[in-house]
Amino acid sequence: xxxxxxxxxxxxxxxxxxxxxxxxxxLWAATLAVILVLxxxxxxxxxxIAL
Amino acid sequence: xxxxxxxxxxxxxxxxxxxxxxxAFADQLVLDDLPCPLCILxxxxxxxxxxxxxxxxxxxxxxxxxxxxxxSGVAGAVVSARQVLLHIVPGSPGYGPTFVxxxxxxxxxxxxxxxxxxxxxxxxxxxxFAADRRAAAASxxxxxxxxxVLAAAVTLANGVSTALECGAGLCPDxxxxxxxxxxx
Numbered sequence: 001x002x003x004x005x006x007x008x009x010x011x012x013x014x015x016x017x018x019x020x021x022x023x024x025x026x027l028w029a030a031t032l033a034v035i036l037v038l039x040x041x042x043x044x045x046x047x048x049i050a051l
Numbered sequence: 052x053x054x055x056x057x058x059x060x061x062x063x064x065x066x067x068x069x070x071x072x073x074x075a076f077a078d079q080l081v082l083d084d085l086p087c088p089l090c091i092l093x094x095x096x097x098x099x100x101x102x103x104x105x106x107x108x109x110x111x112x113x114x115x116x117x118x119x120x121x122x123s124g125v126a127g128a129v130v131s132a133r134q135v136l137l138h139i140v141p142g143s144p145g146y147g148p149t150f151v152x153x154x155x156x157x158x159x160x161x162x163x164x165x166x167x168x169x170x171x172x173x174x175x176x177x178x179x180f181a182a183d184r185r186a187a188a189a190s191x192x193x194x195x196x197x198x199x200v201l202a203a204a205v206t207l208a209n210g211v212s213t214a215l216e217c218g219a220g221l222c223p224d225x226x227x228x229x230x231x232x233x234x235x
Contacts, residue, residue: 002088002217005095006210012102013203016109028102028119035095035126039133041221042088047136 005034054111057179058195061107064169066198068101071162072205075155079212084147085226089134091213093159096127098206100166105202108195112179117170124166131160 012027075094078084086094103120107113134156138145145154153161173179215229216222 001220002091002222003210003214003219005092006098006206006213009095009098009102010203010206010210013105013199013206016102016105017199017203019109021106021110024102024106025115025119028099028106028123031095031099031102032123032126035092035099035130038088038095038221039092039130042092043133045137047133048140049136 002038005031005038008034052173052176052179054179054181057112057173057176058108060173061104061112062195062198065101065104065108065202068097068104069198069202069205072097072209074150076205076208076212078148078150078155082148085216085228086213087134087146087226088222088224089130089137090147090156091209091217091222092130093127093134093156093163094209096123096130096163097159098202098209099123099126101202101206105199108199109191112173114174114180117174121167121170124163124170128160128163128167131156131163135160 008027008031012024012031015021015027016024072094075086075090079086100120100123103116103123106116106119110116134146137143138154147155150158213222215231216226218230
């Protein structure tokens with residue numbers, strides 16, 4: 001699961017280099033979405049700070 | 052700023068992102084310092100920045116590519132700020148070794164702020180967007196290809212390394228061994 005953003009980012013780079021701009025953009029967006037979902041799954045503890 | 056100069060700067064940025072990931076890899080392999088889940092997500096945000104830079108390098112600079120770069124930088128800054136805040140209480144030893152006085156996640160936060168500021172700064176120069184896009188796509192110098200190959204290879208290597216460390220699931224909070232290599 002945590003490997004996923006690296007492979008989608010690699011696919012985005014490869015698609016861009018192959019001239020597939022729209023595919024590259026979609027894969028980049030998927031990478032960002034996966035990063036945010038994984039952060040949500042990991043950042044479960046309340047921070048011990050006063051803001 | 053000319054189209055070619057903007058493109059060269061994007062190539063330099065992609066090279067810098069690759070160097071950051073290579074330094075993290077060196078720490079992992081030489082010092083046997085396994086990356087924690089938040090550290091891995093910061094690496095992933097760096098490769099997302101890299102993907103946006105590849106778009107600029109391949110198709111020429113466009114505002115949408117800088118937008119992707121800035122959004123990736125913001126995501127990375129959020130992840131690294133979360134880790135900084137986890138260890139901000141006085142007396143906390145932090146996670147992992149320090150590098151030139153700061154932990155890697157603190158450097159990552161600085162780098163992501165630089166990515167956001169750099170992307171915004173590049174957007175200020177309108178003339179780079181005026182060049183003929185077809186001509187831009189047709190002429191790619193060897194150096195651009197070399198930087199692309201380096202960035203793609205480091206990205207793929209991070210995917211393989213993360214698979215070895217964490218398998219198919221989520222990574223443990225404090226990893227001590229590579230799960231797929233028989234460690235626990």
